[in-house]
Amino acid sequence: MRLFLDTANVEHIKHGVRLGVVSGVTTNPSLVSQEGKVNYKKLVQKICSVVPGPVSTEVISQDVAGMVAEARQIAKWANNVVVKIPAGLEGVEATHILASEGIQVNFTLCFSVNQALLAALAGAAYVSPFVGRLDDIGEDGMTLVKDIVQVFRQYPEIKTEVIAASIRHPQHCLIAALAGSHIATIPYKVLLQMAKHPMTDAGNARFLEDWRKVMGDVKNI
Numbered sequence: 769m770r771l772f773l774d775t776a777n778v779e780h781i782k783h784g785v786r787l788g789v790v791s792g793v794t795t796n797p798s799l800v801s802q803e804g805k806v807n808y809k810k811l812v813q814k815i816c817s818v819v820p821g822p823v824s825t826e827v828i829s830q831d832v833a834g835m836v837a838e839a840r841q842i843a844k845w846a847n848n849v850v851v852k853i854p855a856g857l858e859g860v861e862a863t864h865i866l867a868s869e870g871i872q873v874n875f876t877l878c879f880s881v882n883q884a885l886l887a888a889l890a891g892a893a894y895v896s897p898f899v900g901r902l903d904d905i906g907e908d909g910m911t912l913v914k915d916i917v918q919v920f921r922q923y924p925e926i927k928t929e930v931i932a933a934s935i936r937h938p939q940h941c942l943i944a945a946l947a948g949s950h951i952a953t954i955p956y957k958v959l960l961q962m963a964k965h966p967m968t969d970a971g972n973a974r975f976l977e978d979w980r981k982v983m984g985d986v987k988n989i
């Protein structure tokens with residue numbers, strides 16, 4: 769499973785790329801707003817230059833013509849830009865038009881297997897089931913990811929990749945990987961949490977303590 773960062777914060781993205789584990793980015797209007805009143809195009813181009821893989825950038829328009837027009841512009845901003853289109857009938861139609869023009873679409877705000885199936889049939893490159901938001905309303909968001917992966921696997925002609933989105937904690941990431949999700953897009957905070965384990969810290973402290981007792985501060989190189 770690949771990891772994308774779910775943020776528009778350039779410093780966080782740079783860190784993720786430096787670690788060698790982040791191969792893409794997803795943004796949305798809320799995440800971009802968290803960076804202040806920025807020049808959207810310039811920010812996306814900056815992110816696209818920092819991360820080697822796909823950078824999802826959402827349209828604001830809600831009608832088919834508007835989404836398509838916006839997406840065509842966004843697609844010109846960088847080679848690795850992917851246009852995020854919200855689920856719904858307008859989104860399906862827009863996805864079909866854009867995919868037939870070779871524009872990569874991330875079908876976002878997906879909350880059902882049927883929406884994911886429509887995304888795949890319309891030609892979306894990615895579909896993003898929102899796990900945490902389903903958990904928030906008392907459903908099991910990860911079941912949606914598992915079901916989409918299972919359905920897609922039965923039809924090898926489907927090339928749409930599943931991005932487990934709206935990830936809230938490392939356990940979500942683990943379950944997405946076990947479910948066979950192609951990608952999980954995670955907040956920076958979750959990336960930091962994934963690397964931590966109290967037993968690692970305790971083990972390391974013990975190793976150093978034992979070493980120093982005998983060797984002092986002498987390094988082994």
Ligand code: E4P
Nearest residue numbers: 774794795796901933934935
């Ligand atoms: C995914 O592409 C979305 O940007 C994101 O995962 C939404 O997450 P949230 O529910 O935490 O806002």
